Structure formats: C-alpha cells, structure tokens
Amino acid sequence: MKNTRNFSIIAHIDHGKSTLADRMIQYSGVVNDRNFKNQILDSMDIERERGITIKSQAITLPYRSKDGEDYILNLIDTPGHVDFSYEVSRSLASCEGVLLLIDAAQGVQAQTVANLYMAMEHDLEIIPVINKIDLPSADVDKVMEQIDSELGLDPYMSLPCSAKEGTGVEEIMEAIVRNIPPPKGDPAAELAATIFDAQYDSFRGTIIHCRVFEGTIRGGDIVRLMHDETTHKVEEVGAFLLPRQKKDSLSAGDVGYIIAGIKTVSDVQIGDTITLDKRPRKEPLPGFKESKPVVFASIYPIASDDYEELAVSLEKYKLNDASFVYQKDSSIALGQGFRCGFLGLLHLEIVQERLEREYDLSIILSVPSVRYRFTLNDGEVIYIDNPAYYPDPMSITTSEEPYIRAIMMFPERHMGAVMKLCKEKRGENSTLSYPSPGRIELIIEMPLADVIYDFYDRLKSVTQGYGSFDYDIIDYRQSNLVLLDILVNGDRVDALSQIVHRGSARERGLRACERLKEEIPKQMFKIAIQGAVGGEIISRTTISAYRKDVTAKCYGGDITRKRKLLEKQKKGKKRMKMVGSVAIPQSAFISILKSDNT
Amino acid sequence: MVPGIYIHIPFCLSKCGYCDFYSVTSTEKISPFIKSLLKEMEMYHGCFSRFDTLYLGGGTPSLLDSAQIEEIIDGIRKHFPLSADTEVTIEANPGDLSREAAESLFKTGINRISIGIQSFDEHILSFLGRRHSSIDAISAIEHIRNAGFDNMGLDLIYGVLGQNMESWMNTLRKALSFRPEHLSCYQLTIEPSTPLGIQYRAGEIDPPDEDLLYDFFMRTSELLEASGYSHYEVSNFARGDECMSKHNRKYWDHTPYLGLGPAAHSFYGNRRWWNHRCVDRYIEEINKGIPPIEKSEILTREQLRLEALYLGLRTKMGIDMEEFSKQNGCDLLDEKGALLRTMEQEGLITITDNRLCPTRSGLLVSDSLPLL
Numbered sequence: 001m002k003n004t005r006n007f008s009i010i011a012h013i014d015h016g017k018s019t020l021a022d023r024m025i026q027y028s029g030v031v032n033d034r035n036f037k038n039q040i041l042d043s044m045d046i047e048r049e050r051g052i053t054i055k056s057q058a059i060t061l062p063y064r065s066k067d068g069e070d071y072i073l074n075l076i077d078t079p080g081h082v083d084f085s086y087e088v089s090r091s092l093a094s095c096e097g098v099l100l101l102i103d104a105a106q107g108v109q110a111q112t113v114a115n116l117y118m119a120m121e122h123d124l125e126i127i128p129v130i131n132k133i134d135l136p137s138a139d140v141d142k143v144m145e146q147i148d149s150e151l152g153l154d155p156y157m158s159l160p161c162s163a164k165e166g167t168g169v170e171e172i173m174e175a176i177v178r179n180i181p182p183p184k185g186d187p188a189a190e191l192a193a194t195i196f197d198a199q200y201d202s203f204r205g206t207i208i209h210c211r212v213f214e215g216t217i218r219g220g221d222i223v224r225l226m227h228d229e230t231t232h233k234v235e236e237v238g239a240f241l242l243p244r245q246k247k248d249s250l251s252a253g254d255v256g257y258i259i260a261g262i263k264t265v266s267d268v269q270i271g272d273t274i275t276l277d278k279r280p281r282k283e284p285l286p287g288f289k290e291s292k293p294v295v296f297a298s299i300y301p302i303a304s305d306d307y308e309e310l311a312v313s314l315e316k317y318k319l320n321d322a323s324f325v326y327q328k329d330s331s332i333a334l335g336q337g338f339r340c341g342f343l344g345l346l347h348l349e350i351v352q353e354r355l356e357r358e359y360d361l362s363i364i365l366s367v368p369s370v371r372y373r374f375t376l377n378d379g380e381v382i383y384i385d386n387p388a389y390y391p392d393p394m395s396i397t398t399s400e401e402p403y404i405r406a407i408m409m410f411p412e413r414h415m416g417a418v419m420k421l422c423k424e425k426r427g428e429n430s431t432l433s434y435p436s437p438g439r440i441e442l443i444i445e446m447p448l449a450d451v452i453y454d455f456y457d458r459l460k461s462v463t464q465g466y467g468s469f470d471y472d473i474i475d476y477r478q479s480n481l482v483l484l485d486i487l488v489n490g491d492r493v494d495a496l497s498q499i500v501h502r503g504s505a506r507e508r509g510l511r512a513c514e515r516l517k518e519e520i521p522k523q524m525f526k527i528a529i530q531g532a533v534g535g536e537i538i539s540r541t542t543i544s545a546y547r548k549d550v551t552a553k554c555y556g557g558d559i560t561r562k563r564k565l566l567e568k569q570k571k572g573k574k575r576m577k578m579v580g581s582v583a584i585p586q587s588a589f590i591s592i593l594k595s596d597n598t
Numbered sequence: 599m600v601p602g603i604y605i606h607i608p609f610c611l612s613k614c615g616y617c618d619f620y621s622v623t624s625t626e627k628i629s630p631f632i633k634s635l636l637k638e639m640e641m642y643h644g645c646f647s648r649f650d651t652l653y654l655g656g657g658t659p660s661l662l663d664s665a666q667i668e669e670i671i672d673g674i675r676k677h678f679p680l681s682a683d684t685e686v687t688i689e690a691n692p693g694d695l696s697r698e699a700a701e702s703l704f705k706t707g708i709n710r711i712s713i714g715i716q717s718f719d720e721h722i723l724s725f726l727g728r729r730h731s732s733i734d735a736i737s738a739i740e741h742i743r744n745a746g747f748d749n750m751g752l753d754l755i756y757g758v759l760g761q762n763m764e765s766w767m768n769t770l771r772k773a774l775s776f777r778p779e780h781l782s783c784y785q786l787t788i789e790p791s792t793p794l795g796i797q798y799r800a801g802e803i804d805p806p807d808e809d810l811l812y813d814f815f816m817r818t819s820e821l822l823e824a825s826g827y828s829h830y831e832v833s834n835f836a837r838g839d840e841c842m843s844k845h846n847r848k849y850w851d852h853t854p855y856l857g858l859g860p861a862a863h864s865f866y867g868n869r870r871w872w873n874h875r876c877v878d879r880y881i882e883e884i885n886k887g888i889p890p891i892e893k894s895e896i897l898t899r900e901q902l903r904l905e906a907l908y909l910g911l912r913t914k915m916g917i918d919m920e921e922f923s924k925q926n927g928c929d930l931l932d933e934k935g936a937l938l939r940t941m942e943q944e945g946l947i948t949i950t951d952n953r954l955c956p957t958r959s960g961l962l963v964s965d966s967l968p969l970l
C-alpha cells in the first residue's frame with residue numbers, strides 16, 4: 001500500500017487533462033505504441049469527435065521511480081465542462097491527491113478555481129501543473145503569479161510541462177510519488193469500498209468502479225451494498241489497465257473494479273459503500289451529494305410508431321448514464337414521449353446525439369426549461385419543469401425560479417461588456433474582486449433560466465475567449481413569470497412553449513419567431529408564426545412560400561431517377577416533425593433559445 | 599392504354615454543353631447499331647399485342663438518312679403490330695433539315711416531327727453549344743411545312759445564363775409565328791455530369807435566381823395559353839388536345855412502353871428495365887444473343903403510388919382520385935384531406951369532381967406536392 005498513489009487530473013475545460021493522461025500512459029508503457037491513439041481515455045465516439053471528456057476514466061499505471069521502487073499509480077482523468085463537475089467530485093473521493101492543470105496561455109480560469117475548492121474540500125494534496133508551455137503565447141511567470149495570488153498555492157511547487165510534446169512528464173510522475181501521500185487503511189479491517197462509478201457491459205453486466213478504503217475483497221466473496229442491503233457474489237475483481245486486468249483481490253488503498261452479476265446500473269447507487277456480508281462494517285462511508293438535473297426537455301420520436309423503440313432505447317441508454325432521468329410524457333402537438341432531466345445543455349445535446357447515433361433514432365426535443373416553483377391559492381406548492389403544465393395564472397399566488405451564484409473570471413478590460421451581459425440576464429448582487437492586477441473575479445446571482453441557454457457562449461464572445469464561468473445553484477426566488485406560447489399557422493405548438501420572465505417575454509417571443517423563420521424551411525404555402533402570452537399576440541413573422549422546384553424534363557429515362565430522389569427527400573422529411581401541415585425540423589426546437597450572436 | 603415504342607438513336611455530330619442524354623459523336627457505329635437494333639426488335643417479337651406510337655429520339659435521329667430510317671421502321675412493322683393511326687415521331691436537328699431531307703423524311707411514314715430549335719437568339723445558341731444557327735432553324739421549319747408535315751413540335755430552352763425575359767419572349771413569339779402544333783419549353787437544367795455542370799460546381803457560373811425562373815415560367819404559360827395552346831404538362835404545350843404528344847403522355851400515366859437502343863427505358867406493369875448506356879456494349883451483348891439490359895426493377899406498390907402521384911401532378915389532367923385509389927389502394931382525400939385543402943386555398947391545386955389538378959403555379963412545385 002505504501003507504493004500506491006491515487007490521484008485525479010483536474011482543470012478548466014480544454015487545459016489538457018486527457019492529453020497529459022496520454023503522455024503518462026505512454027510513459028508507463030501500459031499501451032504499446034501501435035495501439036496508442038490520442039486522448040485514449042476518451043473512449044466514446046462523441047468524446048473523440050468533440051474533443052472533450054464527458055465521463056471520468058480511471059487507469060492504473062505501473063511506475064518505477066528514481067528511488068528504485070515500483071509504484072502503482074491510479075490515475076483518474078476527469079471532464080472539465082461545468083455540466084459534468086459532478087463526475088469530478090466523485091473521482092476526487094477516491095484520491096489522496098490531484099494534478100491541477102493550468103493552461104500556460106490562458107491562466108487560471110473559473111473551473112480551475114472551482115475544481116481547486118473541490119479538491120480542498122476533500123483534503124487532497126494539490127500539485128499545480130502549468131501545461132502547454134510549448135505555446136508561443138505561454139506565459140509561465142504570469143501563471144505562477146496567479147497560482148500564488150488567485151489560488152493561494154505555492155507557485156514553486158508547480159511543474160511546467162507540455163503534454164503535447166511530452167516535456168516535464170517524468171518530473172510530474174516523480175512529484176506524484178514524492179508528494180501525494182500513500183493511501184491509509186487496514187487490509188485486515190472490515191471491507192469498506194466506495195462506488196464512484198458504474199458502467200454497463202453487455203457481457204458482464206454492471207462493472208462497479210470502486211475505491212477500497214478498508215479491508216480486502218476477493219473473487220467469490222459475498223458482498224453487501226449498504227444502501228439497500230442486497231447481497232451479491234463477486235465474480236471478478238481487477239484493475240483498470242487497458243483492457244481491464246483481473247486480480248486476486250483489491251485491498252485498502254486500491255482503485256479497481258468489481259463484477260458481481262448485477263444486471264443494471266440502476267441497481268447500484270453511486271457513492272454507496274460495499275462491505276462483506278459475513279463481516280459487515282457498521283456505518284457506510286460518507287456518500288456523495290446526489291447529482292440533480294437542472295434542465296428539462298421532452299423527447300419525442302419523429303415518427304409516432306417509434307415510441308416503443310424510443311422507450312427501449314432510453315432504458316438502455318440510462319444504464320450508462322446515471323445522471324440522466326426520464327419519465328413518460330405526452331404533448332398535444334407531438335404525441336407520446338418522455339420528459340427528461342439533464343445536468344445542463346451540453347449534457348442534453350450529448351444525450352440527444354448518442355440516442356440518435358447509438359440507437360439509430362430520429363427524435364425531437366422540446367424547448368428546454370428549468371424547474372419552476374409555484375404556490376397556488378390553496379397553499380399547495382408545485383414544481384413545474386414542463387411549460388405544458390403551467391398552472392392556470394388565476395390560481396397562482398407566487399411564482400419562483402431557480403437562481404445561481406456565478407463566478408466569472410476575465411481581464412479587466414472586458415468589465416463593461418460582461419456587466420452589460422449580466423444585466424441583460426437579470427444578474428443581481430454582484431461582488432467584484434481583483435485576484436491579481438488586471439484580472440477580475442465577478443460573483444453574481446442570476447436566474448438559471450437565463451444562464452443555461454447561451455450565456456456561456458455570449459460570455460466567451462464578449463471577452464474574446466478570455467472569460468470563464470462556473471456556477472452553483474443557490475435557491476428559488478420570486479419572479480414575475482408568464483407562459484409564452486408559439487402558434488404555427490394558428491395552432492399552438494406546446495413543445496415550443498416557454499416559461500419566461502414577464503419583462504423579457506416580448507423580446508423572447510420575437511427571438512423565437514426569428515429563429516423559427518431561419519430553421520423552418522420554406523414550404524409550399526405561407527407559414528405564420530406568432531408568439532402569444534395569455535392569448536395576446538406579442539410577436540409575429542411569416543415564412544414565405546417557395547415557388548419553384550419542378551424539373552423540366554420527365555420522360556422514360558428520368559422517371560426512376562426522379563422517384564429515387566423523391567424517396568430520399570421523403571426520408572429526409574422523416575427527420576422533421578409534422579405539426580398540422582407544417583414540417584418542423586428537429587433543430588428548430590432548441591434554436592429558439594439561441595440569441596443572435598451565437 | 600395502348601403501349602408505345604421508343605427508339606434511342608445515340609449519335610450526335612457534336613455534344614451540347616448542357617446535355618446529359620446518352621450519345622456519341624462518332625458516326626461509324628451507325629450501321630452496326632442499326633443491325634443490332636433490328637436484332638433487339640426480334641428479341642421482343644410477339645411480346646406485345648399492339649402499339650400506337652413510335653418515337654425516334656436521341657441523340658440526333660435526323661443524322662440517319664432516309665434509307666436507314668426506313669430500315670428501322672420496316673423492322674418495327676415486321677416485329678410489332680401497329681395501329682392504323684400510329685403516331686410516328688422523330689426528333690430532328692434544324693441543321694439536318696434541308697429541303698430534300700425534309701421531303702424524304704415525310705416519305706418514310708413519319709407523321710410528327712419535333713425540332714430542337716432551342717432559341718432564335720444567336721448568343722443563346724452559341725452558349726448552349728448548338729451547331730445550328732437561327733437562320734437554319736427558320737429554313738428547317740419552312741422545309742418541314744413545305745414537305746407536308748402537319749404535326750410539328752418545336753423544342754425551346756429558357757432560363758439560360760445571360761438570357762433576359764425580352765430575349766426569351768422574342769424567341770417564343772418567333773416560334774408562335776410558325777403556328778407549331780406543339781411546343782416544349784424547357785427550363786435549362788444544370789446536370790452534374792455535363793460541361794455546364796462542371797463549370798457550375800467550379801463556381802464559374804451562377805444559375806438564374808428562383809424568382810426570375812418563376813417569372814419565365816408564368817409568362818410562358820400565360821402567353822401560350824392566350825395564343826390558344828394548352829399547357830398540358832410542366833414543359834409541354836399543345837395547340838388543341840389532339841396535338842398533345844400521344845407518345846410522351848404514356849410516360850406520365852404508367853402506360854407500358856418498350857424502349858429499344860442504348861440507354862432506352864421500358865416499362866410494363868410494375869417492372870421497369872433499361873439498356874446499357876454504351877453503344878459498344880449494346881452491340882456486343884446483342885451479338886452474343888443476350889438482351890442488352892443493364893438493370894431492371896420491380897416497383898413496389900408504394901413506389902408505383904409515388905410515381906403515379908408525382909407524374910400525375912405534372913399534368914394538367916392531374917389525378918382522378920377514384921381511379922388512383924383503385925390502382926394504388928390509397929384514398930388521397932382521406933389521408934391528406936387537410937393538406938390538400940390548404941394547398942387548394944394557396945391556389946396550388948384544384949379539387950373538382952374528385953379530380954386533383956395542379957394550377958399553373960402548382961405545376962411549378964409539382965415535385966414537392968407528392969412529398970406531402
């Protein structure tokens with residue numbers, strides 16, 4: 001145990017965590033060069049295409065240190081995007097230390113700070129690493145200053161590296177061995193292992209990812225999951241090599257996996273403690289905070305015949321994404337579907353893309369919404385995350401919406417633009433500080449609804465890429481809310497409705513009309529689009545009809561070709577949802593939240 | 599629903615830049631081709647009971663001399679029963695229609711001629727890469743009339759780059775001055791595999807915009823209908839119903855047709871098949887005694903229905919919904935009633951006596967109508 005080190009790599013998005021993990025993996029030689037590919041831990045297609053990490057990944061690296069001893073380094077690569085910060089916090093619970101990466105050109109960013117706090121809460125040893133020193137715009141001295149003044153860490157502890165070129169990797173490996181404490185715990189004690197992740201494998205069932213804090217677990221043991229007292233026989237334990245490697249046992253201090261014939265991922269609870277049935281531990285280890293969905297939207301199949309297939313696919317999808325939640329729902333315009341909860345808009349996009357890709361489904365998502373709280377005349381308090389269930393306005397005494405506390409960091413010169421943006425997004429109670437000269441940290445409270453949509457993109461654009469942002473949900477606050485409906489050729493399309501602040505209703509209505517005008521292709525007849533609040537039309541636009549598409553010649557040799565083209569177009573049209581006589585493309589539903597600048 | 603015969607003559611003296619019909623510019627294969635054609639007829643001997651149209655298309659059938667044309671027509675008569683009133687059409691290039699040529703064509707028994715005039719504007723003709731001039735066109739028409747043809751069609755093209763409404767209207771009025779029985783007015787289509795298509799993809803030329811093409815179409819239709827022509831299909835106009843192309847109408851209502859020659863398509867019942875698009879291969883297979891068929895397809899009920907819908911909507915006659923439901927097992931009013939009403943309100947179709955007909959502006963979107 002004294003030669004084991006458990007650590008995570010944490011950082012702001014894109015600062016190079018996965019790339020550094022690549023270099024460490026190569027350095028340890030667990031993957032030969034032929035099998036190596038960049039961002040090797042980003043195993044999902046969607047991660048590789050978008051170049052971002054969505055799920056934390058653990059891997060075990062053998063390492064012979066300069067002190068001549070052999071070490072086992074358990075590394076966890078974590079995602080940087082805010083939506084997945086929950087993944088980070090779970091990973092940290094199985095570590096004694098972290099590498100906190102900072103991009104040498106970008107410096108400290110909002111998630112750098114947020115992740116640092118998380119690591120400090122877990123009492124972890126923190127090794128700052130300044131990455132991307134190969135970039136011409138790298139400014140190591142300035143980042144060292146920021147490490148001192150903004151993070152409160154000793155800048156002389158920090159290690160420079162270029163994950164891209166592989167420089168500084170050995171020093172990092174050595175620092176891990178030297179500075180991160182070995183795990184504590186007694187292999188002979190009662191078993192206590194924390195589940196920090198679970199993945200579904202179609203051959204083996206659920207693969208539990210765990211950190212053993214006390215005791216030892218072996219194949220053949222009967223284990224007990226403490227949250228529901230169910231028992232399972234362990235089929236296999238092992239370490240996260242590439243691929244997985246079976247071991248005889250995992251004991252205190254180890255990070256590894258357990259396969260115990262558990263069918264679905266929902267049967268295990270992330271954060272739960274595993275103990276031995278015949279020698280159980282009394283108290284479970286402290287668990288994790290539950291991940292809570294903050295954005296909600298309904299998913300409908302484009303062809304209503306595909307409802308059953310969608311239901312089956314969602315069930316399967318859920319096996320591998322515990323933070324995705326859903327239940328049955330139906331819409332007047334779009335038929336039978338499911339109401340789903342997501343960690344954020346990126347999470348939503350990813351779920352949509354994976355469902356389409358991995359399950360070959362054509363789906364429509366309704367306009368995303370946050371969860372509102374209403375107090376009714378009779379004193380009842382209800383939560384509404386679906387505009388379709390907006391209560392009768394006459395029955396509402398108080399309406400409230402969720403607020404966040406946002407932390408933003410950006411260069412001083414963008415102050416004006418950022419404040420303007422925050423004001424537009426109804427920000428209040430701001431506090432400003434100057435963590436280092438020329439840099440601003442702004443803490444401000446804003447309604448979540450105004451932030452989820454395009455706030456981050458806008459912030460990036462007004463700060464020319466130098467602004468970063470992180471947030472926590474704080475509480476519900478009273479707000480003057482109304483239901484904004486969208487009518488297409490006079491028919492209300494419930495899946496396009498939004499709950500909005502009264503003050504921004506007109507502007508949001510106009511925007512929705514404009515976006516729909518861009519997204520809905522011209523059709524053979526005029527399409528009227530209107531925004532309405534309580535029956536009053538507050539915005540409108542029309543999509544003119546297109547006038548000409550016919551091919552000039554159609555004789556014997558053209559007929560089959562033409563038919564094939566029509567068949568193809570018909571298929572393309574299946575990707576649009578018919579609402580009355582109007583075909584609305586999938587993209588329209590999310591587009592109406594986007595503002596002009598994105 | 600009496601079937602028709604189409605014969606593809608795959609030779610042209612030069613290739614026009616916009617054309618994606620199958621043809622070759624070397625003429626030395628003409629006589630082996632005719633031999634093969636006669637053998638192909640033999641292969642279908644006895645397969646059809648009767649035909650009432652024969653159409654020599656291409657390519658440039660007028661490149662053949664009258665002896666060759668007679669040989670082909672005799673072959674047809676030998677192998678297939680033709681009705682007494684059979685419409686026998688030939689496509690001709692104005693450059694080939696000397697007085698003598700026109701007179702001997704008339705003697706072969708051809709009773710309808712479709713002349714590829716395209717334009718009376720020299721600029722447009724040279725842009726299109728045509729080998730004839732507008733003077734040729736005018737004298738060709740005169741020779742045809744003088745030879746005794748009383749069923750003459752003129753083919754014209756509009757929407758050519760650089761063509762304005764005035765140039766087009768001049769061409770159209772000039773064409774009308776000859777009182778042709780039939781007019782085909784095709785909007786120029788940029789086909790991907792043609793020299794024009796390649797220029798287009800390379801960004802060297804811009805197609806005319808949609809609004810202009812719309813105006814071209816509407817003005818054409820208005821002028822011709824006012825001059826006594828019936829706009830009976832998207833691109834076709836007839837001076838009275840009896841002047842409609844009996845042959846071409848078969849393509850639009852699923853009447854069977856037999857196509858002979860390279861690249862020719864045939865249709866019968868629910869089957870469509872077509873020959874190799876290569877004159878050498880065509881000759882070779884026939885010499886081996888194999889039908890020169892490249893491919894055939896059996897249309898599913900759904901495909902037949904889609905075709906019936908889109909082909910029907912290209913024509914002024916439109917779709918008889920009762921007949922349609924009998925043939926295709928689908929009641930259009932039941933299934934798409936609301937949509938059809940919307941389109942009726944938009945002035946794209948009319949629904950009267952259970953007949954669904956495209957209006958003038960409906961014809962222009964008739965490729966999208968069947969997608970609803």
Ligand SMILES: Nc1nc2c(ncn2[C@@H]2O[C@H](COP(=O)(O)OP(=O)(O)OP(=O)(O)O)[C@@H](O)[C@H]2O)c(=O)[nH]1
Nearest residue numbers: 013014015016017018019052053080132162163164
């Ligand atoms: N020049 C340079 N580029 C680097 C370096 N390290 C990473 N990058 C690039 O930075 C981008 C982001 O790298 P990743 O390793 O995917 O970043 P990440 O922190 O894992 O990103 P998330 O998982 O999405 O938070 C990629 O384009 C890398 O090639 C470096 O040392 N130098």
Ligand code: SF4
Nearest residue numbers: 610613614617656657
């Ligand atoms: S347009 Fe007619 S003449 Fe010109 S290449 Fe095509 S088939 Fe031959």
Ligand SMILES: [Mg+2]
Nearest residue numbers: 017018052053
């Ligand atoms: Mg990553």
